[in-house]
Amino acid sequence: MHVIDSHTGGEPTRVILDGGPDLGSGPLAGRAQRLATEYRDFYRSVILEPRGQPAMVCALLVEPVDETCVTGVIYFDAEAVLGMCGHGTIGLAVTLFHMGRIGLGSHRIETPVGVVTVDVQDANTVTVTNVESRRIASGLSVDIDGIGTVTGDLAYGGNAFFIVDPSPIPVSAANIAQLTEVTIAVRQAVIAQGFGAEAGLTVDHVIFYGPAETPTGHSRNFVLCPDDAYDRSPCGTGSSARLACLAAAGRLAEGEEIVQESVIGSTYRLSYRTGPSGGVIPSITGQAYVMAESKLFFLPQDPFRTGIVL
Numbered sequence: 583m584h585v586i587d588s589h590t591g592g593e594p595t596r597v598i599l600d601g602g603p604d605l606g607s608g609p610l611a612g613r614a615q616r617l618a619t620e621y622r623d624f625y626r627s628v629i630l631e632p633r634g635q636p637a638m639v640c641a642l643l644v645e646p647v648d649e650t651c652v653t654g655v656i657y658f659d660a661e662a663v664l665g666m667c668g669h670g671t672i673g674l675a676v677t678l679f680h681m682g683r684i685g686l687g688s689h690r691i692e693t694p695v696g697v698v699t700v701d702v703q704d705a706n707t708v709t710v711t712n713v714e715s716r717r718i719a720s721g722l723s724v725d726i727d728g729i730g731t732v733t734g735d736l737a738y739g740g741n742a743f744f745i746v747d748p749s750p751i752p753v754s755a756a757n758i759a760q761l762t763e764v765t766i767a768v769r770q771a772v773i774a775q776g777f778g779a780e781a782g783l784t785v786d787h788v789i790f791y792g793p794a795e796t797p798t799g800h801s802r803n804f805v806l807c808p809d810d811a812y813d814r815s816p817c818g819t820g821s822s823a824r825l826a827c828l829a830a831a832g833r834l835a836e837g838e839e840i841v842q843e844s845v846i847g848s849t850y851r852l853s854y855r856t857g858p859s860g861g862v863i864p865s866i867t868g869q870a871y872v873m874a875e876s877k878l879f880f881l882p883q884d885p886f887r888t889g890i891v892l
Contacts, residue, residue: 583598583600583601583602583628583877583878583879583880584598584599584600584601584875584876584877585597585598585599585628585875585876585877585878586599586677586680586681586872586874586875586876587872587873587874587875587876588673588676588677588870588871588872588873589673589814589870589871589873590669590670590672590673590676590815590868590869590870591669591814591815591816591844591846591848591849591850591868591869591870592814592815592844592846592848593637593639593669593813593814593815593848594635594637594638594639594673594814594873595638595639595640595641595667595669595670595673595674595677595870596628596629596634596638596639596640596641597640597641597643597673597674597677598628598640598641598642598643599643601878602624602642602643602644603617603620603621603624605617605621605644605656607645607647608647609647609694610644610646610647610654610656610692610693610694611694611695613644613656613694614656614663614665614694615663617642617656617658617663618658618662618663623888625640625642625658625663626660626888626889626891627880627887627888627889628640628878628889629658629659629660629889630660630888630889630890630891631889631890632886632889632890633878633889634660634889636660636809636810636811637811637812637813637814638659638660639657639658639659639664639667639669639670640657640658640659641655641656641657641667641670641673641674642655642656642657642658643655644656646691646692647692648690648692648697650690650697651689651690651691651692651697652678652683652684652689652690652691653674653678653691653692654691654692654693655670655671655674655691655692655693656693656694657670657693659807659808659809659811660809660811660889661786661807661808661809661810662786662808662809663694664740664741664808664819665693665694665695665740665741665819666693666694666695666696666698666712666713666739666740666741666818666819667740667741667818667819668710668712668739668740668815668817668818668819668820668821668822668850668866668868669813669815669817669818669868669870670818671691671693671698671700671708671710671818672700672708672710672818672866672868672869672870673870674691674700675689675691675700675702675708675710675870676702676705676706676708676870676871676872677870677872679702679705680705680872684702685702686702686703686704687701687702688700688701688702689702693713693740695713695740696713697713698710698711698712698713699711703867706869706870706871707867707868707869708867708868708869708870709865709866709867710818710864710865710866710867710868711863711864711865712739712740712818712819712822712863712864712865712866713739713740713822714857714858714859714861714862714863715737715738715739715740715822715823715825715826715854715857715861715862715863715864716737716738716826716830716857716859716860716861716862717735717736717737717823717826717827717829717830717831717861718735718736718737718738718778718781718783719735719736719777720735720736720827720830720831721733721735722734722735722736722744722772722775722777724768724771724772724775725771726750726764726767726768726771727767729750729751729764729767730750732746732750732768732771733746734746734747734768735747735827736772736777736778736781736783736785737823737824737826737827738781738783738823738826739818739819739820739821739822739823739824739825739826739864740818740819740822741786741787741819741820741823742778742781742783742784742785742786742787742823743785743787743788743789743819743820743823743824744768744769744772744777744785744787744788744789745788745789745791745820745823745824745827746768746788746789746790746791747790747791747801747827748791748792749761749790749791749792749804750764750790751764751790752792753790753791753792753793753802753803753804753845754792754795754802754845755845755846755847758804758812758845761790761804761806761812761845762806762810762812764790765788765790765804765806766788766806766810768788769785769786769787769788769806772785772788773785786807786808787805787806787807787808787817787819787820788805788806789803789804789805789806789817789820789823789824790803790804791803791824792804794841794843795843795847796841796843796847798841799841799842799843799849800840800841800842800843800852801842801843802843802844802845802847803816803817803820803824803842803843803844803845804845805817805820805844805845812845813844814844814845814846814848815844815848815850815868816842816843816844816848816849816850816868817844818850818866818868821842821850821852821864821866822862822864822866824842824852825852825853825854825862825864826854826861826862826864829854829856829862834854836854836855836856836862837853837854837855838853839851839852839853840852840853848868849868850866850867850868851866851867851868852864852865852866852867853865
């Protein structure tokens with residue numbers, strides 16, 4: 583399997599160029615569902631240790647349905663096949679540019695949740711125009727042992743998020759272990775309450791927001807991903823959901839740009855325009871760097887061929 587690894591704001595992306603399963607043709611949402619249900623051992627083998635790492639997201643290249651798109655892509659982490667991935671799209675665009683498959687300027691990429699646009703500004707800087715994002719509900723509360731009542735918004739930015747602002751714990755790299763433990767508890771409580779079920783969504787991401795640590799930052803976030811790893815980047819789909827919440831609450835004007843910090847201090851530049859269906863069309867600018875190009879082997883005699891599952 584031929585892969586290229588990059589990172590976006592510290593969060594790794596592994597682009598799978600060949601060697602993946604044949605998912606057939608038709609809408610990408612259907613092919614993503616097939617990957618999730620019929621090829622779970624495959625996608626976990628690529629991303630779990632010893633080949634991968636918990637923070638990694640993979641981007642499986644597939645043929646697009648929309649012929650105006652340069653590629654189709656299906657994203658997944660160790661636990662779930664994703665609708666969309668913002669940092670992964672930035673990493674994918676930088677990887678395709680590195681390979682000479684695309685040049686500077688605007689390109690369309692098809693994902694299971696719709697077509698997104700990437701504007702490649704230089705070898706490392708990319709702006710993603712995401713699918714329309716929206717706040718679904720606000721003021722939802724869950725009770726967490728040792729913390730108390732936690733209140734947040736339910737929002738969609740290509741994936742579903744429960745967004746808590748302000749965080750009940752300071753959003754700092756020194757608190758990553760506690761933030762992970764509490765956001766896992768919040769996600770379990772959110773799912774138990776059935777939040778998102780009426781909208782047909784599974785809320786598998788949780789974001790806590792706190793004050794920025796730099797003068798130029800708007801806020802700093804901690805993002806829990808489906809595999810219980812935290813996002814090293816500020817999270818593109820999470821930032822999209824956040825923009826929808828800020829817009830719905832009247833806290834950010836259309837076209838106004840903010841700087842979003844991650845828990846490790848990497849940044850995205852964010853803004854939005856009003857969407858056609860009452861949501862927002864997010865704009866996410868970040869930087870990615872190619873780190874490695876390699877060939878993965880899956881030897882039949884390897885006892886950890888399908889990855890290490892603990």
